[in-house]
Amino acid sequence: MTRIASSLKINILSFSLISLVMLAVLWLVYFATKEFIKNAKNNAELEKIKSVLPAFDNNPLDSAKTFDELVFYTAKKGDSIIGFACKTFTERGFNGKFSLMVGFLPNGTIYKTIILEQNETPGFGSRMKSKWHEQFNGKDPAKYNLTVKKDGGDVDAISSATISSRAYCDAIETAYLSLMKNILKKADTVTTSEPSETNNTVELKKDSNIIKKDSVVAAPMPAKPAIFQFSDKSIFNDAIPAFDNDPLKDFKSVNGLDIYIGKKNGVITGYAITSFSNKGYGGKVIILVGFNADGSINNTSLVQHNETQGLGSQVGGPDFKDQFKGKNPALFKLQIKAEGGDVDAVSGATFSSRAFCDALQKAYYAFLKAKK
Amino acid sequence: MGELQNFSKGILKENPVFIMVLGICPALAVTTSLINAIGMGIATTFVLIFSNLVISVMKNLIPDKIRTIIFVFITAVFVTIADLLMKSIFPEINKALGIYIPLIVVNSIILSRTEILANKNKIIPTFFDSLGMGIGFTLALMIMGSIREILGNGSICNYVFVGENTRTILVFILPPGAFIVYAYMIALLKKSLNNNAQ
Numbered sequence: 001m002t003r004i005a006s007s008l009k010i011n012i013l014s015f016s017l018i019s020l021v022m023l024a025v026l027w028l029v030y031f032a033t034k035e036f037i038k039n040a041k042n043n044a045e046l047e048k049i050k051s052v053l054p055a056f057d058n059n060p061l062d063s064a065k066t067f068d069e070l071v072f073y074t075a076k077k078g079d080s081i082i083g084f085a086c087k088t089f090t091e092r093g094f095n096g097k098f099s100l101m102v103g104f105l106p107n108g109t110i111y112k113t114i115i116l117e118q119n120e121t122p123g124f125g126s127r128m129k130s131k132w133h134e135q136f137n138g139k140d141p142a143k144y145n146l147t148v149k150k151d152g153g154d155v156d157a158i159s160s161a162t163i164s165s166r167a168y169c170d171a172i173e174t175a176y177l178s179l180m181k182n183i184l185k186k187a188d189t190v191t192t193s194e195p196s197e198t199n200n201t202v203e204l205k206k207d208s209n210i211i212k213k214d215s216v217v218a219a220p221m222p223a224k225p226a227i228f229q230f231s232d233k234s235i236f237n238d239a240i241p242a243f244d245n246d247p248l249k250d251f252k253s254v255n256g257l258d259i260y261i262g263k264k265n266g267v268i269t270g271y272a273i274t275s276f277s278n279k280g281y282g283g284k285v286i287i288l289v290g291f292n293a294d295g296s297i298n299n300t301s302l303v304q305h306n307e308t309q310g311l312g313s314q315v316g317g318p319d320f321k322d323q324f325k326g327k328n329p330a331l332f333k334l335q336i337k338a339e340g341g342d343v344d345a346v347s348g349a350t351f352s353s354r355a356f357c358d359a360l361q362k363a364y365y366a367f368l369k370a371k372k
Numbered sequence: 373m374g375e376l377q378n379f380s381k382g383i384l385k386e387n388p389v390f391i392m393v394l395g396i397c398p399a400l401a402v403t404t405s406l407i408n409a410i411g412m413g414i415a416t417t418f419v420l421i422f423s424n425l426v427i428s429v430m431k432n433l434i435p436d437k438i439r440t441i442i443f444v445f446i447t448a449v450f451v452t453i454a455d456l457l458m459k460s461i462f463p464e465i466n467k468a469l470g471i472y473i474p475l476i477v478v479n480s481i482i483l484s485r486t487e488i489l490a491n492k493n494k495i496i497p498t499f500f501d502s503l504g505m506g507i508g509f510t511l512a513l514m515i516m517g518s519i520r521e522i523l524g525n526g527s528i529c530n531y532v533f534v535g536e537n538t539r540t541i542l543v544f545i546l547p548p549g550a551f552i553v554y555a556y557m558i559a560l561l562k563k564s565l566n567n568n569a570q
Binding site: 002003004005006007010011014015017018019022023025026029030033036037039040041044117121122124 | 404426430431432433434435436437438441442445446449452453456457459460461463464467524525542545546
């Protein structure tokens with residue numbers, strides 16, 4: 001038998017025929033494996049739920065509920081709820097999105113956490129998989145500050161993987177807030193409306209009352225930096241003209257911004273304000289602005305951002321930020337030139353420049369208020 | 373005799389990864405652990421054997437001018453099948469390999485084998501040749517995978533044998549480590565084959 005000759009008709013016929021045969025095979029395999037794939041997926045999900053919660057005997061997959069893009073599973077033993085598993089995620093990983101499963105006890109305490117999917121750097125960020133995450137077990141986020149120690153929280157970051165550690169905390173925090181908002185409120189009303197409770201549900205009710213108390217206690221915080229916690233006063237050397245006090249202690253909060261006051265011999269020499277904008281290209285941009293006592297800008301610096309390296313991150317560079325030096329926002333319009341203001345935007349980073357101006361503007365308003 | 377030679381040449385003498393330097397994208401990218409390497413090797417072997425067999429059977433029905441497009445089509449169908457099977461049987465490995473499973477479609481070993489082997493040979497020699505090449509590829513990946521996992525992660529088959537705080541040689545898990553291991557393997561194999569020939 002020899003190979004058939006090529007001609008347009010034969011080519012079309014041959015290709016169609018072979019495609020049809022192969023697609024039929026593919027179709028058969030697809031239907032044969034469909035159920036298996038679904039089961040495998042469910043089993044994997046169930047395994048993860050089991051590993052973050054105490055033993056349960058219902059099928060939590062049936063109780064899946066989605067709030068704010070997070071999926072919650074309720075685990076029960078008999079009739080009493082023994083915990084919630086939450087599939088949560090964060091966009092703040094070093095390599096973008098990663099997701100975790102967090103198990104909560106009915107009172108909101110973290111039982112265990114586990115990584116579902118991650119793309120962090122092998123050997124650095126991926127060390128989240130090791131025993132590191134056990135530090136969260138048994139912690140109640142109402143009392144436990146879910147930020148890394150470097151930022152003033154209670155969490156030991158993985159060394160050389162601060163961003164991954166921060167993102168992990170962020171994902172847990174998201175899950176916790178959503179749980180409090182959407183589920184535990186409900187759990188509370190259910191238990192109070194049913195007088196015939198078993199011991200466990202009574203416990204649950206008690207526990208949720210405790211949470212309420214806790215959150216009330218935790219809510220009115222004393223004046224404490226809300227945006228960013230600095231550990232060392234040397235950060236203010238560039239921001240405030242010569243000072244001899246400790247601005248970290250001379251602190252107040254205005255319009256939700258953190259204001260540090262620098263004094264020399266008791267006379268105010270300047271204000272340093274931590275301000276932020278959510279208008280950045282990568283979300284939140286946090287800056288530190290130093291004002292002289294007369295209201296002109298002394299210096300600015302980028303504290304934390306998520307902007308594109310090499311483009312948006314240039315707003316932290318001298319070319320951009322030096323244009324603000326000595327300018328008084330009363331005379332200098334804090335808007336980019338394309339929008340009628342006085343600020344030269346970084347080319348290729350209009351968003352970041354805009355966000356920087358936005359944060360500066362907020363800081364100026366807070367400054368005016370603080371000066372009164 | 374002929375079949376045995378067809379089979380064995382892919383393992384050492386014409387090893388696709390170390391001698392022919394084909395299909396090195398998956399060889400470098402997925403060999404961060406032994407399990408991944410085995411999974412990738414088996415999936416590729418499966419696609420290699422079945423697409424070559426089907427092409428070998430159908431070769432007289434495939435007009436010469438459009439052969440490549442049909443080869444790629446048939447390969448793509450088997451890659452999808454391999455993906456579906458892996459998802460149902462080994463979902464964990466499938467997740468770990470991610471995009472590299474669909475990318476088997478453009479694996480150069482498969483493209484070259486369909487062209488120079490299945491396109492011209494009968495079904496029996498095609499089968500043994502593909503099997504040999506597949507095993508050669510799998511072995512090469514396993515060697516690289518175990519070296520990188522042992523040195524870089526201090527574990528083998530996900531069984532960790534070093535203490536919790538031991539510093540492993542991280543570079544072997546990272547992309548540069550793949551190139552280092554790969555270069556040493558090629559050099560070693562070349563040297564030992566040359567010694568044998570003399």
